Amino acid sequence: MNSADFQFLADFLKKGSGLVVSEDKMYLLESRLLPIARERGHNTLDGLVAELRKGTDSSLKVAVIEAMTTNESFFFRDTKPFQIFENETLPALIEARAARKRLRIWCAAASTGQEPYSLAMILKENAAKMPGWRTEILGTDLSSEVLEKAKAGMYSQFEVQRGLPISLLVKYFRQVNEMWQIDAAIRASVRFQKLNLMDNFTHLGKFDVIFCRNVLIYFDQQTKAEVLERMSTMLEPDGVLFLGGAETVLGITDKFKPVTGQRGVYQHAA
Amino acid sequence: MKSCLIVDDSKVIRMVARRILSELNFEIEEAVDGQDALQACQKNMPDAVLLDWNMPVMNGLEFLIKLRQEKGGDRPIVVFCTTENDMEHIQKALMAGANEYIMKPFDREIIEAKFAQVGLL
Structure with a gap:
């Protein structure tokens, strides 16, 4: 992913969910968002970002935010x-x-x-x-x-x-x-x-x-x-x-x- | 340092469990079946037992029942670790005096969480 695309995604997530993604979390973007990109027929995140930039597909926006904000959870976590x-x-x-x-x-x-x-x-x-x-x-x-x-x-x-x-x-x-x-x-x-x-x-x-x-x-x-x-x-x-x-x-x-x-x-x- | 007796007829499982529990600072003993484990306990009662169910000679449940009748045999914390993963087996184990129950496959995280829950960590 080029840095302009990364910046776009980071800004998008910040604005949409408050989530702050730093450059060292690039791997997290890839691992969480690639499945969504593939579902929509893109082999890389580039196509996904291009679609997001158009800003017309609100279901895509929701899917991206949800994928990035889902956390692992345990029963009685931390006891x-x-x-x-x-x-x-x-x-x-x-x-x-x-x-x-x-x-x-x-x-x-x-x-x-x-x-x-x-x-x-x-x-x-x-x-x-x-x-x-x-x-x-x-x-x-x-x-x-x-x-x-x-x-x-x-x-x-x-x-x-x-x-x-x-x-x-x-x-x-x-x-x-x-x-x-x-x-x-x-x-x-x-x-x-x-x-x-x-x-x-x-x-x-x-x-x-x-x-x-x-x-x-x-x-x-x-x-x-x-x-x-x-x-x-x-x-x-x-x-x-x-x-x-x-x-x-x-x-x-x-x-x-x-x-x-x-x-x-x-x-x-x- | 606390001691843990690992009872499993699979050498691989014993090895994996030994590595995890050594890293959690346990002194490890191994036994290959329930009979072997009972003898080890009679010689030296461990603080914890990680116990397989299905083993030749004497299975885990039989061992547990016998252990709890031994002098000082109420003391060790017994954690089953078995592929038996249905409610009936779990309830049987708890009735016989098991303190916790791990359903295989397990990993370091599960062992650590379960051992912490019963106060071994």
């Missing part, structure tokens, strides 16, 4: 945030919301569903402590393709072995041929919706917990700040925000501050 959620966040909210008996959780980069379903399983395991509660888990993602997979809740043998304890596999999954499907009750407890974090999302309402892990890393500083600031308006005063292990709010926004002793967890600064 620790889910332990914090179960052992710190949830008990505190059960106490604070004892009268309202309502809990709203948002996974802002739900991808293929492992994160919201992990949280749903934790809620299910703790259901005895929350009699009569209404809990809601919303999973959003930019890509409708990954959301389709998330809704189906169908995972390969490889996927159910990364991060998912065997006891939970036995309890909450059933085998469908070569695949494993998460049970209907867990699926029903998560709602999936397509959403671009670059767009306005304040209509989703207020949340007690927001998971926004490993997505801000793809944005530039200004976009990160905008997204975090809009999220801060949607987080309940005593709510918490979970970011990815390599992410921080420091030097980006003053709306959030770290929760002491809970790595990756943030609360309202004031």
Whole structure:
């Protein structure tokens, strides 16, 4: 790919999804976009870029953005945030919301569903402590393709072995041929919706917990700040925000501050 | 350093598992079937056992049941690692006292994730 084409693609992705692609990620462009190029009869990315430049095919634009923003996902990815959620966040909210008996959780980069379903399983395991509660888990993602997979809740043998304890596999999954499907009750407890974090999302309402892990890393500083600031308006005063292990709010926004002793967890600064 | 007994009748599998677990800082012992493994445990109880199911002489499930009856045999963390990948086998293994279950094929990432989950890492 020549540098003018690379620049065009980088600008296109930045504008369309907030994704920042540096020159060293050229391989990523090729590996993710070549399948789309081939589907459209091009042997290289040149033809694809030429089509994109014409700007007339909006399905192509969507396909390119989705291919570039799809991430790998595991159940209980990184373990620790889910332990914090179960052992710190949830008990505190059960106490604070004892009268309202309502809990709203948002996974802002739900991808293929492992994160919201992990949280749903934790809620299910703790259901005895929350009699009569209404809990809601919303999973959003930019890509409708990954959301389709998330809704189906169908995972390969490889996927159910990364991060998912065997006891939970036995309890909450059933085998469908070569695949494993998460049970209907867990699926029903998560709602999936397509959403671009670059767009306005304040209509989703207020949340007690927001998971926004490993997505801000793809944005530039200004976009990160905008997204975090809009999220801060949607987080309940005593709510918490979970970011990815390599992410921080420091030097980006003053709306959030770290929760002491809970790595990756943030609360309202004031 | 924690110790792990790798029980598998396939030399190749033992070699692959040995490489992964050595890199994760385990001291490795190997056994070729359940009987061999039981003798190894009676001599020296390991911290962890990576256990195949289908083996000649004594299979993995029989070994596990016998191990759990041994003195100190409740201590090792047992992770099955087998091509048996249906719910019935998994449930049978858990009932017999397995702590985790890996369905072959496996890779370093799966072993690492499973061992971390049961607190071995």
